[in-house]
Amino acid sequence: AGKEGDDPPKEEPWQTALKTTVVDIEAGEFKGHKVSLWDLLHSHYIPEENRKELLELYEAGELTLEQVKTVVSTIVTRA
Numbered sequence: 151a152g153k154e155g156d157d158p159p160k161e162e163p164w165q166t167a168l169k170t171t172v173v174d175i176e177a178g179e180f181k182g183h184k185v186s187l188w189d190l191l192h193s194h195y196i197p198e199e200n201r202k203e204l205l206e207l208y209e210a211g212e213l214t215l216e217q218v219k220t221v222v223s224t225i226v227t228r229a
Contacts, residue, residue: 164209171215177227187215190222195229 169188207213
């Protein structure tokens with residue numbers, strides 16, 4: 151089919167982790183649903199500068215997945 155280099159870009163392991171980690175949020179349209187951290191980070195609840203900062207810190211290894219989960223859950227729940 152395609153030539154080498156036609157593959158979609160590989161996902162970074164940290165991105166995969168955010169997409170496969172599901173949170174149970176009892177707020178807004180997420181109430182009663184399991185939502186991936188990735189989707190929460192990209193929801194309207196998280197201001198863009200917060201999202202960028204969280205992603206940078208997480209990617210750099212300064213925040214653990216658990217810490218990102220806590221921060222995101224807190225922001226969404228308070229919104």
